[in-house]
Amino acid sequence: MKKLFNIPSNQSLILLIVMISSITTTVKAQNPFIRNQFTADPTARVFGDRLYVYPSHDILAQPGKGRVGWFCMEDYHVFSSANLTDWTDHGMIVSQTKVPWANPAGYSMWAPDCIERNGKYYFYFPTLPKDTLLYGRSFGIGVAVADKPTGPFVPETEPIKGVKGIDPNVFIDKDGQAYLYWSQGNIYVAKLKENMRELASEVVTIPNLPTKGLKEGPFVFERNGLYYLTFPHVENKTERLEYAIGDNPMGPFKMTGVIMDESATGCWTNHHSIIQYKKQWYLFYHHNDYSPKFDKARSVRLDSLSFNADGTIQKVIPTLRGAGITNAKTEIQIDRYSKIGEQAAISFIDTADTFKGWKTKFTEAGAWVQYNTVDFGSRPVKKLMFKMLAEQDGTLEIRTGSLTGPLLCKVDIKKTNEWMVVGSGDIKKITGIQNLFVVLKEGKGIEIDWLRFE
Incomplete structure (x- = not known):
């Protein structure tokens, strides 16, 4: 990331304008959380503390x-985080x-999975074979092995x-037995041998699932038996993402409910995983x-997931904010908002x-955006920067807690037809985790890329 500039701290209110030709966006846990390439079908796994x-x-x-106008994948990457905010x-x-x-x-090379067993990491992936006489014309599922995730x-x-x-998925039960799930019209399951490379049972077609419409992308987990x-x-x-519950990894399962509804914007696919990390459950999924x-070029997202007392899953409403805590001293992308007022709108910087x-x-005075869970740490910040x-001229306010909550900062905006970085040094003392409200008090047509505290 480029270092911008330092603002003198001996003035109560400073308006500085600096021409910026380009800004490198930091990858943060806002949806989508991978921001430099298209990604889909996310399988999340916890290995160690990451x-x-x-x-x-x-x-x-x-x-x-590839086939123009269709899904096209040639390889796989792996990403990791220790805090759901900074991704490598x-x-x-x-x-x-x-x-x-x-x-x-x-x-x-469609949706994959990865699992650890006895210090080895087994990566499962589907793809088309090169020798159709030997392997047939349908997808096969392969395994790649590593000593590290x-x-x-x-x-x-x-x-x-x-x-x-x-869409291979592997689940290892408490007794150590591993199971492989996959899809092709129906959803199938078989036991795996200890070597994680061969089947140890006959293939079972999982019954009692919907017979109408496409089913794919199985992901199995266990919770409270x-x-x-x-x-x-x-x-x-x-x-849409649905689920069934059973008392055995091979079924039978009883159809129970919907985890996430169909995309409101018409993205044809969704594909997911569900994992517990540091005592909280999360749903990983994708959207375009x-x-x-073009819904064949997708991006991975994550949101928190919760259960009811009877073990059923509470429906997840997709968010732009995502999960994780945002450091106040990093670029806060308020377009990944928690809530937004009617007079504010989101669009691409460059289509x-x-x-x-x-x-x-x-767009108008009174427009606002709410961005939750920003960590100001234990030492008060002194400056606000935003691009x-x-x-036209205007006035912007940053408040905490609510639209009428404590005023953190007030900045006078000057008309400019080019992207600028503006700074204010008049920041009220604040520490800890806060919900921010960015409010336009005067003016109209003011656009913000990001803001950051120093």
């Missing part, structure tokens, strides 16, 4: 490189050109025998945030390069 996410990697197909990309871990049995030009992963020379389909089979299902036109006109992110436009442009 949370790892293994997604598929959408790219845009081109003539001769550990780079590419498996590529279609490095898997001995895979079609090196298949561009079909970030790799390097070494793919097996053959796919798992007896398995045809996509109940086994949850969760999966995307097309009940109408797009996928960076590609609203030709959506990875530059979004901006918040305060903005303005159609």
Whole structure:
């Protein structure tokens, strides 16, 4: 990240304007939480004290490189975080050109999973085979093995025998028995041998699931003796996340409810995982945030998940804010708001390069945005910085707790037709975790990219 500049602290109110040609956005736990590439189908796993996410990697197909207008994936990355806020990309871990049995030009490396057993990490992935006479024309599921959750992963020379389909998911029960789930029209399960590379039982088609519409992407977990089979299902036109509960990893399961409704904007797919991390449960899923006109280029999200007393899952309402605590001294993307008023709107900074992110436009006086869970630490901040442009002069207020809560900072805005960085040194003393309210008191047409305290 570029260092901007220092603001003198001996003035009560300072308005500084600095031309900025480009700003590198810090990857933070706001949805989507991976912000430099398309990602989908996130499987989250806890290894040690870190949370790892293994997604598929959408790219845009081109003539001769995948099927134009369709899903296109050629490799996998892994990401990790210790706080759900700062995410590290550990780079590419498996590529279609490095898997001995895979079609090196298949561009079909769909939803994966990863599990740890006896100090080894087993990465499961589906793709099309290069030898269709030997393996058939349908997807096979392969395994790559590593000594660390970030790799390097070494793919097996053959796919798992007896398995045809996509979306592998592995669950290890308390007794040590491992199970492999996958989908291809139906959802299937089989026991795995100790070596995690071979089936140890006959394949079972899981019964009592919806017969109408596509079912895929199984993810199984256990909580308080109940086994949850969760999966995307097309009940109408797009996928919603549903679940069934049973008392055995191989079923039978009883259909129980919906975890997340269909996308309000029409993204055809959703694909997920559910994990507990530091005593809180989370739902990882995807949406086409960076590609609203093309839903085959998706981005991973996460939100908190809760259970009712009877073990049923409370429906998750997708948010832009996501989860995790935002450090006040980092760039706070208020366009990933917790709540927003009617006179504020969100749009891309650059529609030709959506990875530059979004901006918040305060269209009229009275417009506001709420952004929750900002950590100011134990030492008071002295400055406010934010990147903005303005159609006319105005006044901006930052409050805490509510729209009428304590005033943290007030800044006079000057008209500018170019993006500027503005700063104020008149900050009230504040520490700890706060909910922020950004309110336009006077003016209109003021746009904000980010704000940061120092």
